[in-house]
Amino acid sequence: MHISDGILSRELLIGTNLLAGLGVVRGLAVTDYERVPRVGVLAAVFFVASFIHINVGPVSVHLLMNGLLGILLGWAAFPALAAAFLLQAILLQYGGVTALGANVLCGALPAVLCYYLFGGGCRRAVSARAAFTWGSVCGVVSVLLTCVGLVVVLLLSHSENYRVVAKAVVVAHIPVCVVEGFVVGSCVAFLRQVRPELLLPPVEGRKSLGGEDATEGESGRDAEGMS
Amino acid sequence: MRKARLDWCVVLVATAAALSCVTAHGHKVGCFAACEGRTVSGYAWLGGGGRPKNVPVRVLSTGGSVFLETRTNDAGEFTFEAPCRAELVIVIDAGAGHAARFVVPAKDLPADLPTQKDPAGAGSGVALNASEPEVPPVDCEENPADEATVTDDVARVVAQQIIPLRREIQALSDRQRLQDVLGGIGYLVGIAGLAFYFLGVRRLDERSAGEAGKRTQPVPGREGTAPLSDSADGEV
Numbered sequence: 274m275h276i277s278d279g280i281l282s283r284e285l286l287i288g289t290n291l292l293a294g295l296g297v298v299r300g301l302a303v304t305d306y307e308r309v310p311r312v313g314v315l316a317a318v319f320f321v322a323s324f325i326h327i328n329v330g331p332v333s334v335h336l337l338m339n340g341l342l343g344i345l346l347g348w349a350a351f352p353a354l355a356a357a358f359l360l361q362a363i364l365l366q367y368g369g370v371t372a373l374g375a376n377v378l379c380g381a382l383p384a385v386l387c388y389y390l391f392g393g394g395c396r397r398a399v400s401a402r403a404a405f406t407w408g409s410v411c412g413v414v415s416v417l418l419t420c421v422g423l424v425v426v427l428l429l430s431h432s433e434n435y436r437v438v439a440k441a442v443v444v445a446h447i448p449v450c451v452v453e454g455f456v457v458g459s460c461v462a463f464l465r466q467v468r469p470e471l472l473l474p475p476v477e478g479r480k481s482l483g484g485e486d487a488t489e490g491e492s493g494r495d496a497e498g499m500s
Numbered sequence: 501m502r503k504a505r506l507d508w509c510v511v512l513v514a515t516a517a518a519l520s521c522v523t524a525h526g527h528k529v530g531c532f533a534a535c536e537g538r539t540v541s542g543y544a545w546l547g548g549g550g551r552p553k554n555v556p557v558r559v560l561s562t563g564g565s566v567f568l569e570t571r572t573n574d575a576g577e578f579t580f581e582a583p584c585r586a587e588l589v590i591v592i593d594a595g596a597g598h599a600a601r602f603v604v605p606a607k608d609l610p611a612d613l614p615t616q617k618d619p620a621g622a623g624s625g626v627a628l629n630a631s632e633p634e635v636p637p638v639d640c641e642e643n644p645a646d647e648a649t650v651t652d653d654v655a656r657v658v659a660q661q662i663i664p665l666r667r668e669i670q671a672l673s674d675r676q677r678l679q680d681v682l683g684g685i686g687y688l689v690g691i692a693g694l695a696f697y698f699l700g701v702r703r704l705d706e707r708s709a710g711e712a713g714k715r716t717q718p719v720p721g722r723e724g725t726a727p728l729s730d731s732a733d734g735e736v
Contacts, residue, residue, distance in 0.1 A: 275527050276597035306699040313692020317685050323527070324681065333546070335527070356691060360684040365676060367527040372597075427597055438595045 274337070274423055275361065276376055278369025281430045289426070290374030293355065296381055300351035308349060311471070315342050316353035319380075320360065323367070327452065329445045336449060340415030340457045343384030344392050344408070345464075345471060350384035351377065375426050383418035387411045396472045401462045408461030409454035416450045417443075529594040531602040532670050533578075534663040536656055537610055541579040544572055544592040544600060547676075551576025552594040560589040585613035610655070 281289070304312055322338040342350040358376045361367040368376050391411035398404035424439040464471050529552060533542025540559075544552050557578045559567040567588065572578045582588060588604040 274597070277528070277599045279591075279601070280593075280597050280599055304695075306696070306703050309692055309696040309699060313688055313695075316692070317688045320684055320688060321681075333550075356688060357684075360687050361527075364680045364684050365527070366674075368597075423597065442596050 274335075274376070274379065274419065275358075275368030276372040276379075276423070276426065278371050280369075281372060281375060281426065285426070285430050286371055286374065288374075289372075289378050293351070293374035293377040293381070296348070296351035296377070296385075297355050300346075300348040300353075300381075303347065304349045304352065308346075312346060312349050312353050315346055315350075316357045318342075319354060320357040323357075323361065327448045329448055334445050334449050336453060336456070337380065337416055337419055338453065338456070339380050339384040339419060340387050340391075340408075340412040340453060341460055342381075343387035343415060344395055344411060344457075344461065346384070347388045347392070348385055350388070351381045354381045354384070379419055379422040379426060382422060383415045386418060387415045390414070395461050395465075398461075398465060401466060404465040405458040405462040407458075409458030411461075412453035412455070412457030413450045415457075416446055416453050420446050527598075529592060529598045529600045530670075530674050531590060531592045531600040532667055533590050533602050533604055534659065534666055535582060535604060535608050536659045536663070537652065538582050538613060539579060540582050540588065540590075540604060541577065542590065542602065543575070543577040544594065545576065546594065552592070555592060555594050558591045558593075560591060562587050562589060582609050582613060585609045585611065585615050610652075 319338050319342060322336040325336045326333050327335070339350065339354065342353060346353060355373070355377045358368060358373055358380065359370070362370045362373060362376075391407055391414070394407040395404060395411070398407055420443045423442060427438065461472070528547045529544055530547070531542060531544045533540055535541075544555065544557075546552055552572060553574050553576060555572050557570045557572060559569070559580060561567060567583050568580055570578050570580050572592070582604075585606050586609075587606045588609075590602045590604065592600045592602075594600070
């Protein structure tokens with residue numbers, strides 16, 4: 274998924290970097306004191322998850338975990354993924370540094386979309402099985418959206434033969450969808466049982482992960498103390 | 501403390517799982533090429549350990565104009581004849597956003613090749629995108645009399661010895677190392693820690709300013725009750 278330098282046109286590079294920068298600013302605005310360790314831990318989880326590979330014929334694809342980042346971080350997925358992608362580009366030459374914006378957009382936009390689509394369902398799940406279902410659907414959808422984003426970016430750069438490549442990318446990521454559906458579903462079910470406050474909406478008066486003040490909150494119990 | 505330990509357990513388990521797969525990586529494509537006389541041969545390789553088959557290979561000048569185009573074979577290798585004694589930029593486009601480039605310096609090519617007519621090239625920057633507007637191929641002019649001082653046989657034998665060494669050196673430098681992975685995780689933890697510290701300092705300042713304000717203004721109905729306690733006190 275990591276896009277290298279020199280693939281995208283100059284206009285596309287500028288545009289994607291600007292949009293990703295806006296997303297990072299929005300994400301930093303909703304990251305307050307209690308959430309910083311969570312952002313750091315999940316950025317490290319993403320960094321490490323992209324080393325877990327699944328070999329699909331001639332292609333080797335890696336786990337993404339941006340569905341989990343979306344549910345747990347919301348807009349803060351942007352700075353987390355920006356840091357992780359930047360370090361991968363610098364230290365490991367995965368993807369180009371100029372293509373950082375495009376890579377961050379491909380990873381973080383699906384995460385934020387999944388936060389809005391599935392975050393509420395995961396929070397209000399009535400049973401472990403419901404939480405697993407919501408989480409696994411989120412995992413599958415986030416991978417598919419990432420593939421769609423990658424294909425859109427490549428098509429916009431007017432590179433030849435990318436219809437064929439688009440099909441190949443989506444087909445190659447189907448095993449990733451399956452694995453991530455299972456992993457994210459298990460994580461959500463596990464967190465619901467062990468640390469449900471990670472999934473709950475923030476306390477009244479605090480900025481929620483979507484950026485707006487939460488109007489509902491757990492009475493008498495606040496979200497502080499999360500590390 | 502138990503909650504903090506749970507988070508770090510998750511990261512450690514994920515790290516252990518990933519480090520067991522550190523050898524396999526499908527994130528990048530690389531390229532290596534060397535010349536024997538006028539023939540430039542090389543191969544492309546995938547980070548996951550295979551070779552990209554039948555992918556386009558473009559040979560560009562430093563100015564961006566195209567010398568020639570070819571494709572890798574079923575073993576991921578390619579061969580072409582150098583048209584000029586100029587710096588050749590070999591670009592491999594393996595699809596899905598992955599590309600690699602390798603530069604063959606002009607001094608590796610034999611001295612009796614023609615030199616490039618316009619070293620600046622007609623293009624503006626090296627374009628890896630195959631659908632950029634057509635750029636006319638580079639012209640090579642006849643070399644003014646420049647005697648070759650090394651015989652062809654010696655040059656060929658030396659090249660045969662040197663090329664495997666160069667290949668190994670590049671493989672070494674491109675190898676994914678454990679310390680890079682750990683370094684990346686360390687950076688993330690460090691940045692998060694710094695942000696946590698500075699935000700915590702600001703929060704302490706706000707709290708002490710708020711308490712100073714509360715002391716000067718008695719809150720109605722709260723005299724005699726315990727001050728509001730913050731459950732985050734003492735928790736890291």
